[in-house]
Amino acid sequence: MTGSSRHHPVYPIADSACAAHLAGDAMAGEPALRSRASRSSGFTLMETLVMLVLVALSVLLMFQMLGAYRIARERAAAQAGDIDRQGLFDAWFLESVRGLHALEDAPLEGSASGFSAVTLNPLYGSPGAPTPISWELVAQAGADTVVRYHEDGEQRWQLPLRDGQPGRFAFVDSRGGLHDSWPPGQGMQDALPASVALLSGAGSDARLRLASVRGPLQPQVVPFQLEQE
Numbered sequence: 001m002t003g004s005s006r007h008h009p010v011y012p013i014a015d016s017a018c019a020a021h022l023a024g025d026a027m028a029g030e031p032a033l034r035s036r037a038s039r040s041s042g043f044t045l046m047e048t049l050v051m052l053v054l055v056a057l058s059v060l061l062m063f064q065m066l067g068a069y070r071i072a073r074e075r076a077a078a079q080a081g082d083i084d085r086q087g088l089f090d091a092w093f094l095e096s097v098r099g100l101h102a103l104e105d106a107p108l109e110g111s112a113s114g115f116s117a118v119t120l121n122p123l124y125g126s127p128g129a130p131t132p133i134s135w136e137l138v139a140q141a142g143a144d145t146v147v148r149y150h151e152d153g154e155q156r157w158q159l160p161l162r163d164g165q166p167g168r169f170a171f172v173d174s175r176g177g178l179h180d181s182w183p184p185g186q187g188m189q190d191a192l193p194a195s196v197a198l199l200s201g202a203g204s205d206a207r208l209r210l211a212s213v214r215g216p217l218q219p220q221v222v223p224f225q226l227e228q229e
Helices: 012-040 045-098
Strands: 109-111 114-119 131-138 146-151 154-160 168-172 195-200 207-212
Touching: 045 131, 045 146, 045 154, 045 195, 045 207, 109 168, 114 168, 131 168
Parallel strands: none
Antiparallel strands: 109 114, 114 131, 131 146, 146 154, 168 195, 195 207
């Protein structure tokens, strides 16, 4: 046999045995790989407990923040409501005093605790219609002084002064004199004061609300009237 016709020997039985051995090793290592994969894809009991504690703390902090926000919002709304009511009270007091109307049969009567008169600027009635009104201060034990407004003999609303001290009314005549009551006494012919003041608080917290009468201070005499059928 020449050198060109030589061939390497083939051992089919030995190759089959080697393949079987390799397949056996692979099958033996598969459970170990599966167990490692299963351990790496889940949480342990300790990790789960830690996660639950963190979630509970986050929820607790969230509810505390929501509660603090709700309390702050309610306080802000209450303060804004008080500011709005105080502003309305100042405006209503100013307008009702500006519209005071002098009448012979319904003169203004006032003291340090309140006054009653007729105004052309009622808060609830028709503007321009003479309407009897009254303002009064009511001191409450252990609480702020309350301002009450009456119109047509009916109490419409009340509001605390919140100045910490009882207030009082004062009346200014046309000469600039200050009086604790109206009419002030003999010799004063004006039916209405020139201004009405509401003083509240004391010291550095003292507050003055002053409103002036726009119309005449004396009843107007009508020289003639139209005939009514």
